[in-house]
Amino acid sequence: MAVRSLRCTAQLYHNHPAWRNGLRGADCAETHRHGFFFAIIGGVKFDLHIHSCLSPCANLEMSPAEIVARAKSAGMDGIALTDHQSARNCPAIAECARRAGLKCLFGMEVQTSEEVHTVALFDTVDEALALTEWVYEAMPKRVNDPDTFGDQPVVTWDDDIVEMEWRILALGCRRSIPETSAKVHELGGLYIAAHIDRPNFSVFSALGAIPENCFDAVELSRTADESVWLPRAAGYAATRSSDAHNLDDVARVWTEAECEFSVAGLRSAFAAKATRISERIRFI
Numbered sequence: 001m002a003v004r005s006l007r008c009t010a011q012l013y014h015n016h017p018a019w020r021n022g023l024r025g026a027d028c029a030e031t032h033r034h035g036f037f038f039a040i041i042g043g044v045k046f047d048l049h050i051h052s053c054l055s056p057c058a059n060l061e062m063s064p065a066e067i068v069a070r071a072k073s074a075g076m077d078g079i080a081l082t083d084h085q086s087a088r089n090c091p092a093i094a095e096c097a098r099r100a101g102l103k104c105l106f107g108m109e110v111q112t113s114e115e116v117h118t119v120a121l122f123d124t125v126d127e128a129l130a131l132t133e134w135v136y137e138a139m140p141k142r143v144n145d146p147d148t149f150g151d152q153p154v155v156t157w158d159d160d161i162v163e164m165e166w167r168i169l170a171l172g173c174r175r176s177i178p179e180t181s182a183k184v185h186e187l188g189g190l191y192i193a194a195h196i197d198r199p200n201f202s203v204f205s206a207l208g209a210i211p212e213n214c215f216d217a218v219e220l221s222r223t224a225d226e227s228v229w230l231p232r233a234a235g236y237a238a239t240r241s242s243d244a245h246n247l248d249d250v251a252r253v254w255t256e257a258e259c260e261f262s263v264a265g266l267r268s269a270f271a272a273k274a275t276r277i278s279e280r281i282r283f284i
């Protein structure tokens with residue numbers, strides 16, 4: 001049942017200190033505003049790591065409709081929705097993307113038992129929701145406190161709130177990286193090590209290395225120095241994604257490949273290490 005509009009809810013919370021900062025939670029992306037990147041010519045251009053308002057640390061302005069509009073205006077050929085521990089806003093963004101003619105993959109950012117962030121991507125909403133159920137089974141049964149962790153609205157394509165997710169999506173689950181890798185691949189998806197350069201919630205910060213035979217590709221964050229991190233990711237195709245938690249960050253960086261924007265297309269590009277990443281954002 002749609003009970004109120006997302007924009008009305010955003011107004012309700014606009015005085016929250018974290019809302020005023022535009023950020024909520026420990027893993028929120030940085031909000032630096034100065035930088036540049038080089039345009040890359042040819043292929044499909046995509047941003048594979050974007051959070052909607054369902055993620056407790058994302059800005060409530062991150063409705064599926066607004067994300068799709070920003071990605072289109074930024075020239076993306078495809079995007080993926082990857083909320084923390086849940087794909088419950090994927091049905092909404094599927095409809096938004098269909099209406100806008102933008103290609104979209106459906107996924108989530110799984111925080112594993114090793115306290116590592118990993119991105120799972122699928123062609124269909126049903127596959128993403130199947131992984132969500134599997135992750136939910138292994139999550140703490142604690143009820144979210146919005147004042148502590150942030151709001152978690154499940155929304156429709158036109159911004160009505162269907163329900164507030166009650167689980168605490170900011171917490172990890174009891175699934176390990178090898179277990180999650182096996183499940184993602186069993187469901188037909190792709191598995192990417194998220195923001196490997198970050199000092200927390202990354203494979204290097206938690207484990208010191210990239211676990212073997214688990215990932216299809218690795219992701220560099222928007223500020224990662226590729227001269228440092230690409231050698232450390234040798235053996236894996238590299239992606240760079242925005243990890244956007246607010247609208248201004250959608251598609252600020254991207255990845256490009258000569259392939260169809262689908263799981264199969266990306267799998268081939270990853271296997272051939274045939275991806276190109278945008279320039280990192282440099283700060284003044």
Ligand SMILES: [Zn+2]
Nearest residue numbers: 027117194201
């Ligand atoms: Zn993350």
Ligand SMILES: [Zn+2]
Nearest residue numbers: 049051109243
């Ligand atoms: Zn993220």
